[in-house]
Each structure stands twice: as C-alpha cells, then as structure tokens.
Amino acid sequence: MVNKKPSSQPYNLLPEAAQTLLALMHAQGEVARLSEREQLFSSLLDSVNAVLWAFDWESRQVLYVSPAYERIFGRPAGLLLADFNEWRDSIYPDDLDYAERSLAEVLVKGAVEDREYRIIAADGKIRWLSDKCFINQQTDNNQRVIIVGMAEDITEKKQLEGELQRLATTDALTQSSNRRHFFDCAHHAFATARLDQAPLTFLLLDIDDFKQINDTYGHQEGDYVLQRIADTGKAVLRRGDLFGRIGGEEFAAVFPGCTPQIAQQIAERLQREIQRLSFSHEHQTFGVTVSQGLTGITDADESLDSLFARADAAMYQAKRQGKNQIVSG
Structure with a gap:
C-alpha cells in the first residue's frame, strides 16, 4: 500500500473559488488588524x-x-x-x-x-x-x-x-507680605524712585506694649491683634503702596511717589483707625496703640538701608516720648 504525500499544489493553481476564499480571508484579517489599530489609536487619544x-x-x-x-x-x-x-x-x-x-x-x-x-x-x-x-x-x-x-x-x-508663591511671600499669620518679600519689593521701589528722581517715603510701625497684651490675654489674643492691625494697614494704604510684617509686632510700609507730607496724612489716618479697634477677652475690653517712625528719600540716600535706619530711630524716639504717636526723621 503506497502512502500519497499531501498535495503541494501552489496557491495560484488552486481552484478559483478557493483562491477567492483565501483572498477574502486575508483581506478580512487585514481589515481586522487595521480596525484594532484604529481602536487602539482612538483609545490613546481619548x-x-x-x-x-x-x-x-x-x-x-x-x-x-x-x-x-x-x-x-x-x-x-x-x-x-x-x-x-x-x-x-x-x-x-x-x-x-x-x-x-x-x-x-x-x-x-x-x-x-x-x-x-x-x-x-x-x-x-x-x-x-x-x-x-x-x-x-x-x-x-x-x-x-x-x-x-x-x-x-x-x-x-x-x-x-501660585500657592507656593503665596506661601513664599506672605506672612502666614497676617496674610501681609513677609519680611523677605517686603524688602525685595522695597529695594526695587527705592531703585525706581532714584532713577526717576521721584519721592518715596518709608514707615515703621510697632505695637505698643505688645508683650503685656500677650502676658495678660494670651498669645491667641495677641495673634488676633496682629491680624487686625494688618487688616487695618491694608485698608488704609493706597493702591501700589507696600505693606508687610517684618518682625514680631513690627510692620513697615513704603509709599512710592509719595511726599513726606502726604505720607504723614496716611500715617495719621492709620493711627486713628488703629485706636478705634476694640478687643474683648473674657468680658474684658481693651484697645491698642502704635508708635510710628516716618522718613522720606533724600539725595544723600544711596540705599534703602539709610531710610530704614532713620525710620527705625524715629520710631524708637516715639516710644521714648510716650508712645502712641508719629515721629518724622
């Protein structure tokens, strides 16, 4: 008995119907693969x-x-x-x-x-x-x-x-500029004023007897005083003025384009608004006052540091003279 080998008849010699069927199956496979690629691409885009x-x-x-x-x-x-x-x-x-x-x-x-x-x-x-x-x-x-x-x-x-920028430039307690950001902006304002030969005024503000407020009413109440002072400062100052907390109970402001006379009026209004603040702790009511030192730019000033030093000296003079007042230096 002789075993016959499977036919090795080439594709092109198959009957026409078989060729058509194989071609159709091949085309369907290509269409399926193309459809899969399109679905994958569409899924990726989605x-x-x-x-x-x-x-x-x-x-x-x-x-x-x-x-x-x-x-x-x-x-x-x-x-x-x-x-x-x-x-x-x-x-x-x-x-x-x-x-x-x-x-x-x-x-x-x-x-x-x-x-x-x-x-x-x-x-x-x-x-x-x-x-x-x-x-x-x-x-x-x-x-x-x-x-x-x-x-x-x-x-x-x-x-x-934006949040990282805010955290880097803002005092967490009072939401005013922190010391670093305030002085960065103040140095820039000083340089601009010197270049434009424009007026500029520097103000330092310190809360009177703040340690006594903390000792008497507690640090939480002291923090609230700082927040109210900061809110008052931001409300009184003009658009474009700089304001920040630069120390424990110390704030500073810079008034670009503002003469010492106009700055004095702003400081006086700030003084009055702070005096109007009222605080209450365990049925006790109290108020606060501030001492302010004010100075304007001069031709002799080569840096912001000289204004800061004069304003600082003027503020401590206000303390020595009885507090709750403004001294120009």
Whole structure:
C-alpha cells in the first residue's frame, strides 16, 4: 500500500473559488488588524489630557482636533472645525495678543514650545494651557503651511505654583507680605524712585506694649491683634503702596511717589483707625496703640538701608516720648 504525500499544489493553481476564499480571508484579517489599530489609536487619544490639533495657516482652518478639546474647552469640536474663531474667542482677553503673536512666531522659528495662556471654558472657568506648536510645510503644488500642536491643560500646576508663591511671600499669620518679600519689593521701589528722581517715603510701625497684651490675654489674643492691625494697614494704604510684617509686632510700609507730607496724612489716618479697634477677652475690653517712625528719600540716600535706619530711630524716639504717636526723621 503506497502512502500519497499531501498535495503541494501552489496557491495560484488552486481552484478559483478557493483562491477567492483565501483572498477574502486575508483581506478580512487585514481589515481586522487595521480596525484594532484604529481602536487602539482612538483609545490613546481619548486618554490623553491634551488637545492635539492641526491648523492650515493660509485658510485659517482647523483640520483636526482630538477628543480632549471637548473635555477641556467644553465646546463641540464640530464648531471649531467649522470656524477657527471658536478657539480664538475662548482665549482670555488679556492673553489674546500674546497667543496670536506666539503662534505667528512658529513661521519664523519652526517651533514654539513655551506658549502658556489662559482660556475661558464653556462653564466659565479659567484654565491654563501649555500649547506647543510646530510647522509642517507640505510639498504639494500649493505649498500649504500646516501647523500642528499639542495644548495641555496645566491649570492645576499653575494653581500649585501660585500657592507656593503665596506661601513664599506672605506672612502666614497676617496674610501681609513677609519680611523677605517686603524688602525685595522695597529695594526695587527705592531703585525706581532714584532713577526717576521721584519721592518715596518709608514707615515703621510697632505695637505698643505688645508683650503685656500677650502676658495678660494670651498669645491667641495677641495673634488676633496682629491680624487686625494688618487688616487695618491694608485698608488704609493706597493702591501700589507696600505693606508687610517684618518682625514680631513690627510692620513697615513704603509709599512710592509719595511726599513726606502726604505720607504723614496716611500715617495719621492709620493711627486713628488703629485706636478705634476694640478687643474683648473674657468680658474684658481693651484697645491698642502704635508708635510710628516716618522718613522720606533724600539725595544723600544711596540705599534703602539709610531710610530704614532713620525710620527705625524715629520710631524708637516715639516710644521714648510716650508712645502712641508719629515721629518724622
């Protein structure tokens, strides 16, 4: 008995129906694999919290936008694809000029990777975007210039940066400037005043008998006194004035563009408002007073330190003269 070997008939010699079936099966496999790749790509796009986009520079038309657009902007992608102004009109008004200029820079640089601007989402919330873009010049007959980019939502990062900045520059108890931030700003104000030959006045304020307040009513009540003094200072001072807590019970202010005469009026108003404050502890009511030292910039002053020294001396003179008063130095 002779065993026959399986037929080795090549594919192209198979009956026509078999060839058609195999070709159909092969095509279906390719379609399935293509569908799997498309589903995978679509899934990846859905999971990315950034807007991928493509923009035709000449026609001002958005050619593509990823699904994250609707999540971040809160608007239908179809409206954007029909009109680029949907994106433009979403930009925070103060940032619009920068956003447009930085987009145009890509035509010269080829890529712009440091664009950050705000948008107003459909729900009214302000969001920060980090929008990187790159030029992709096509080589067809029309030489179309296509710009592609990725706009990432960095709102949480910006909020964290803002909070860290606030913590680094703000006195935790009184929410006024801390010593370091106050003097950084004061040195800058002094340099500006010297350059512009403009007036500038420096004020030091110290709470009278603060240790006695702590010893009598407790440190918690003392902290409350500091907070009320700080609130009063921020309420009395003008827009653009500097105010901060620079020591335990010591505050300072700088009045840019303010003559000593005007600064004296501000200090007097501050003195009156502090005298009006009333505090209560276990059915006991008490008030507080402050001593202030005031001085203005002169041609002989080479740094803020000389103003600080004169204001400090004037404040201690106010203490020696009976407290609750303003002394100019």
